[in-house]
Amino acid sequence: MVLATHNKGKQREYELLSGNAPIALRGLSEFEEVPLPDEEGRTFEEIATKKARAVSMMLGVPALADDSGLAVEALNGAPGVLSARYAGESADDYQNNHKLLEEMRGRENRKATFYCAIALAKPGGLVLNYAGRCSGIILDEPAGAHGFGYDPIFYYPPLRKTFAQLSPEEKNSVSHRGQAMRKFLNDLERILTWLGDR
Amino acid sequence: MVLATHNKGKQREYELLSGNAPIALRGLSEFEEVPLPDEEGRTFEEIATKKARAVSMMLGVPALADDSGLAVEALNGAPGVLSARYAGESADDYQNNHKLLEEMRGRENRKATFYCAIALAKPGGLVLNYAGRCSGIILDEPAGAHGFGYDPIFYYPPLRKTFAQLSPEEKNSVSHRGQAMRKFLNDLERILTWLGDR
Numbered sequence: 106m107v108l109a110t111h112n113k114g115k116q117r118e119y120e121l122l123s124g125n126a127p128i129a130l131r132g133l134s135e136f137e138e139v140p141l142p143d144e145e146g147r148t149f150e151e152i153a154t155k156k157a158r159a160v161s162m163m164l165g166v167p168a169l170a171d172d173s174g175l176a177v178e179a180l181n182g183a184p185g186v187l188s189a190r191y192a193g194e195s196a197d198d199y200q201n202n203h204k205l206l207e208e209m210r211g212r213e214n215r216k217a218t219f220y221c222a223i224a225l226a227k228p229g230g231l232v233l234n235y236a237g238r239c240s241g242i243i244l245d246e247p248a249g250a251h252g253f254g255y256d257p258i259f260y261y262p263p264l265r266k267t268f269a270q271l272s273p274e275e276k277n278s279v280s281h282r283g284q285a286m287r288k289f290l291n292d293l294e295r296i297l298t299w300l301g302d303r
Numbered sequence: 304m305v306l307a308t309h310n311k312g313k314q315r316e317y318e319l320l321s322g323n324a325p326i327a328l329r330g331l332s333e334f335e336e337v338p339l340p341d342e343e344g345r346t347f348e349e350i351a352t353k354k355a356r357a358v359s360m361m362l363g364v365p366a367l368a369d370d371s372g373l374a375v376e377a378l379n380g381a382p383g384v385l386s387a388r389y390a391g392e393s394a395d396d397y398q399n400n401h402k403l404l405e406e407m408r409g410r411e412n413r414k415a416t417f418y419c420a421i422a423l424a425k426p427g428g429l430v431l432n433y434a435g436r437c438s439g440i441i442l443d444e445p446a447g448a449h450g451f452g453y454d455p456i457f458y459y460p461p462l463r464k465t466f467a468q469l470s471p472e473e474k475n476s477v478s479h480r481g482q483a484m485r486k487f488l489n490d491l492e493r494i495l496t497w498l499g500d501r
Contacts, residue, residue: 148418150348150434181376220346231493234432236348295429302500 106167106225106300107131109160112189114253115171115282121273122286126293136164149174149222150234152186157226165228167300173221173282175255177205177243179214188254202247202258215243217259219268221281223289227300233292237284241268252276304365304423304498305329307358310387312451313369313480320475320484324491334362347372347420350384352430355422363426365498371419371480373453375403375441377412386452400445400456413441415457417466419479421487425498431490435482439466450474 108119108130116132123130149172156170174188184191184205192200209215223235239261247257249269256268261279268276277283289296306317306328314330321328347370354368372386382389382403390398407413421433437459445455447467454466459477466474475481487494 147416147436148434150420150432178379181379218345222348231431231490231497233429234348236346238345292429299429299497299500 106169107133107136107160107164109133109156109168109170112253115173118273118277118280118282119169119171119286122277122283123290126290127297128293130169133160147186149186149220150224150236153222153224154226154232154234157224158232161226161228161230167225167227170224170226171221171282171285172224173219173254175205175259176218176220177209178216178218179212180208183208198254202255205243205255206246206258209243209245217241217243219255219259219281221285223285225289225296233289233296233299235285235288235292237281237286237288239279239281239284304367305331305334305358305362307331307354307366307368310451313371316471316475316478316480317367317369317484319471320481321488324488325495326491328367331358345384347384347418348422348432348434351420351422352424352432355424355430359424359426359428365423365425368422368424369419369480369483370422371417371452373403373415373417373457375407375413375415377410377414378406381406396452400453403441403453404444404456407441407443415439415441417453417457417479419483421483423487423494431487431494431497433483433486433490435479435484435486437477437479437482 106128108116110116111133119130153170153172156172157168160170161168174185176182176185190196192204218238218240221237225233241262242260244258244260244267249257249267251271251273252269259268261268264271268280304326306314308314309331317328351368351370354370355366358368359366372383374380374383388394390402416436416438419435423431440458440460442456442458442465447455447465449469449471450467457466459466462469
C-alpha cells in the first residue's frame with residue numbers, strides 16, 4: 106500500500122514499524138506527483154481520513170495516511186493540527202521548535218501530548234482509523250539529535266529523555282505513532298482480508 | 304445493529320437521524336444488562352471504539368457507539384471526554400450545566416466546540432469511525448427546553464439560538480452528531496456489504 110506522506114521522518118518510522126509485517130509500504134515519491142488535500146480539517150482523524158481517501162482514489166491502490174501533532178496544554182492545544190507549519194507555511198523543524206519555545210517561555214504548565222491518527226483507505230471503499238497518543242513535558246531548550254519535528258523539546262518522563270535522545274526503536278516502543286501502528290498491526294490479518302474483498 | 308448507549312437523548316437523535324435508512328437501531332435496553340467499559344480513554348474516538356468493540360463482542364451483533372462532548376477553549380478543552388460527569392459521577396444535565404456556567408463566570412473567551420465520534424464494530428472484526436463537530440458560544444445562562452446535555456447553554460451563532468431552542472430536526476441538521484451520522488449514512492451501502500461479509 107502507498108504511504109500518503111512526503112515527510113521523510115514519518116516514512117522512516119513506518120518502515121521500521123512495519124518491518125516484520127506482510128505488507129509493503131511505498132512512499133508517495135515512488136508515484137508521480139500527487140497533490141495532498143489541504144490540511145483544513147480540525148482534528149487529526151479528519152485530516153488523516155481525507156488524505157487516505159484522496160490518495161487511494163487518485164492512485165487506485167490502498168493508502169495509509171498519518172496525521173500527527175503536538176497539543177500543548179498551556180496553549181489550549183496549539184500547535185495541534187498546525188504542528189508542521191506552526192512558524193509558517195514553509196517552516197522547518199528548527200523554526201517550529203523555536204517558535205514553540207518562545208510561546209512557552211516563563212510558563213509553568215509544560216504538559217503536552219503527541220497525537221497520531223492513522224487512516225487506511227481502499228479505493229472507493231471504507232476507511233479504517235487507528236490512533237495513539239503519548240504525554241510528556243516541553244523543555245526550555247532542545248536536546249538530542251534523533252527523530253524529527255518537536256522530538257528535541259519533548260521530554261518523556263518514564264525514560265528520562267527527550268524523544269530526540271531515544272533511538273528510533275526506543276521512540277517507536279512508546280510514541281504516539283508506535284501505539285497507533287501497533288493497533289493497526291494487531292488488526293492486520295482482518296485488514297488484509299478486507300483489502301482483498303471485492 | 305445495537306446502539307451501545309444508555310443515554311435516552313442520544314438514542315432519540317439516532318432514531319431520527321437513521322429514520323429513512325435501511326437499518327434498525329436497537330437500544331441497549333432491549334438486551335440484557337450490558338456493562339459498558341470504563342470511559343478511561345482520552346479521546347472521543349478511542350472511547351467510542353472501545354465501547355463499540357466491547358458491546359459487539361458481548362452481544363455477537365454489530366454495535367454502533369457514540370462518544371461526544373463539549374470542549375471549551377478557555378478551559379483547555381474541558382469538560383471534553385468528561386462532559387457527561389463534569390459535576391460528578393452521577394451528575395445530571397442541570398448539575399453539569401451549572402458547574403460549567405460557574406467555571407465560565409467572568410471569562411471573555413466563550414468559544415466551545417461539540418465533538419461527536421461514532422464507531423461501528425462487527426463481532427471479531429474491524430471498526431469503522433466517523434466524526435463530526437460544531438462550534439458555538441457558551442452563554443451566561445440557559446435558554447431552551449429541547450435536546451439534552453449542554454444544549455441549553457450552547458449558542459449556535461448561524462441560527463441565533465441555543466441547541467435547546469432548536470427543534471430536534473434543526474439540531475440534527477447542524478450538530479456534531481448530525482454531521483458524523485451523515486458521513487456514516489453516506490457510506491451505508493458499503494457498510495452493509497462489509498457487515499454481510501464473513
